[in-house]
Amino acid sequence: MNSSKAPDFGRPHSPEWVIMVVSRDAQGKPNVMPAGWGMHCSGSPPYMAVSIGYGRYTYRCIHDTGEFVFAWAGEGQAQLVEQTGSTSGRDINKFEEFNIASSEPTVVNVPLLDGAASNLECRLVHEYESGDHAIFVGEVVASHQPEPPIRRLFNFERTYMVAVAEEPS
Amino acid sequence: MNSSKAPDFGRPHSPEWVIMVVSRDAQGKPNVMPAGWGMHCSGSPPYMAVSIGYGRYTYRCIHDTGEFVFAWAGEGQAQLVEQTGSTSGRDINKFEEFNIASSEPTVVNVPLLDGAASNLECRLVHEYESGDHAIFVGEVVASHQPEPPIRRLFNFERTYMVAVAEEPS
Numbered sequence: 001m002n003s004s005k006a007p008d009f010g011r012p013h014s015p016e017w018v019i020m021v022v023s024r025d026a027q028g029k030p031n032v033m034p035a036g037w038g039m040h041c042s043g044s045p046p047y048m049a050v051s052i053g054y055g056r057y058t059y060r061c062i063h064d065t066g067e068f069v070f071a072w073a074g075e076g077q078a079q080l081v082e083q084t085g086s087t088s089g090r091d092i093n094k095f096e097e098f099n100i101a102s103s104e105p106t107v108v109n110v111p112l113l114d115g116a117a118s119n120l121e122c123r124l125v126h127e128y129e130s131g132d133h134a135i136f137v138g139e140v141v142a143s144h145q146p147e148p149p150i151r152r153l154f155n156f157e158r159t160y161m162v163a164v165a166e167e168p169s
Numbered sequence: 170m171n172s173s174k175a176p177d178f179g180r181p182h183s184p185e186w187v188i189m190v191v192s193r194d195a196q197g198k199p200n201v202m203p204a205g206w207g208m209h210c211s212g213s214p215p216y217m218a219v220s221i222g223y224g225r226y227t228y229r230c231i232h233d234t235g236e237f238v239f240a241w242a243g244e245g246q247a248q249l250v251e252q253t254g255s256t257s258g259r260d261i262n263k264f265e266e267f268n269i270a271s272s273e274p275t276v277v278n279v280p281l282l283d284g285a286a287s288n289l290e291c292r293l294v295h296e297y298e299s300g301d302h303a304i305f306v307g308e309v310v311a312s313h314q315p316e317p318p319i320r321r322l323f324n325f326e327r328t329y330m331v332a333v334a335e336e337p338s
Binding site for chain 2: 039
């Protein structure tokens with residue numbers, strides 16, 4: 001057993017799912033960032049949580065507008081994850097810069113991400129402090145799934161692939 | 170696009186990682202439940218979050234004692250996930266009933282789960298309300314990884330397997 005009393009998470013844990021967090025700033029500019037730290041957090045009502053660092057542009061967007069779209073990254077979005085994860089909405093409009101295709105939402109005022117495995121429109125119900133991140137808890141007010149279905153993308157130590165069950169050897 | 174304004178999460182999303190949440194009740198009886206709804210939520214200090222339904226025995230344990238172990242389920246623990254997920258610590262001592270092997274923690278008073286991919290000892294820093302679940306935020310005060318490493322288990326629609334990147338076809 002390799003133990004540590006230093007505060008750490010142990011070795012990196014792969015694979016990790018990839019969430020595309022879509023939002024708008026107070027002036028209406030849309031933005032999207034990839035995140036790994038998100039989860040379901042209530043069944044009824046349906047809530048999703050995502051942890052966003054206080055320094056992120058997305059933090060300011062969700063904090064100011066109270067809305068976001070929780071999109072599970074889809075199979076064809078590996079390049080988009082890299083592009084949107086290595087730039088900041090402070091400097092550019094990622095939707096314009098990377099020609100990101102989007103669709104109209106039905107409830108909130110945040111675009112849906114074409115090509116995602118799922119788009120969950122969320123209205124902020126709680127913003128909780130959590131160390132160097134905020135936990136945003138959103139109520140799912142509308143959900144959209146592509147037909148035919150698109151599989152989710154996972155982060156295998158910075159390679160973005162679909163995760164399948166290992167075949168018995 | 171298959172859209173819904175009814176509050177739902179869309180189709181089930183597989184695979185989902187599996188967290189074994191270990192705790193003790195106020196009388197000291199140890200317990201463990203599998204959960205899928207957990208995430209990292211701070212880098213510095215290192216925090217982990219897990220969502221636990223208010224009706225769960227584990228809810229009462231963490232609420233009362235302020236401690237838990239966040240263990241990533243390991244490759245050989247599929248049966249243990251089934252066993253501990255279909256029973257309640259209200260009725261039995263799962264560690265005795267299922268002969269669960271454990272090790273001594275170094276900081277908190279909650280046993281470590283042998284065979285897990287990682288054991289993170291957590292001290293509760295926040296309990297947040299989130300619909301029908303509480304979000305417990307714990308600071309990682311010690312971490313333990315087995316040598317040789319054990320891979321994480323994922324939930325593929327109730328079949329528990331290791332998740333690997335899909336080979337290009």
